[in-house]
Amino acid sequence: MKPARPKRTRQRAAVKAVKPSLSPETLKEAQEIIGYRFKEPAQLERAFTHPSAIAPSGDTVKLSNQRLEFLGDRVLNLVIAERLIDRRQSDSEGDLAPRLNRLVKKGACAEAMRHLALQRFLLLSESEVASGGRDRESTLGDACEAVIAAIYQDGGLAAARKFIERAWAPQFENAPAETKDPKTLLQEWVQGQGHPLPEYIVTGRSGPDHAPVYEVEVRLPMGKAAATGPSKREAERHAAALMLRTLTGAQ
Known part of the structure; x- marks a missing residue:
């Protein structure tokens, strides 16, 4: 009879059973597109993991991108606010607020993911893919915020800011000109x-x-x-x- 595996080994095997993964080659490709090389690539993989990809026996909170999404939203708001303050120095708070809202909403995050073609790296359940989840605005927006958080945690604010500047470039360039007050x-x-x-x-x-x-x-x-x-x-x-x-x- 084979000896029982140590408890920690069994736990690692269980995690693999409930969470899909990206190959090292795929993660490398994603990092090249993002423009940032992770010290811990597992952080990026988690950012791409939609809750639907976690099997019922898995810990969705720890294994999916939900918590990263929460952090990424705050980092994005800070970076966009800093950019507006720096580049629109004559605007009042009332003028800046609608510009900020346009650039941090879910649709803007989804557009940033599409701009870099990152949606193909998302880890989703088969049913989620079949229902169009890979191009769903909320799914893409959440994943984008999660990627921002993963970069922030792995490389700091400067790295996150660099990604946002790149991913949002078309939206910055095409922002509607607003008439003066x-x-x-x-x-x-x-x-x-x-x-x-x-x-x-x-x-x-x-x-x-x-x-x-x-x-x-x-x-x-x-x-x-x-x-x-x-x-x-x-x-x-x-x-x-x-x-x-x-x-x-x-x-």
């Missing part, structure tokens, strides 16, 4: 005409505390315009836009 446009117009800067006065506030309505007047030597908004800033923007249309005849 109406207050900025009005200020530029009056300065160009040699007039003093606009003055904004809060003339009223109504509504409950959780849903206030502010009324603001913008005043210039040649006239004034009033508008309302859910915040002082929004009311000022609306008033500036109205004044600008009055002065320039723009629609």
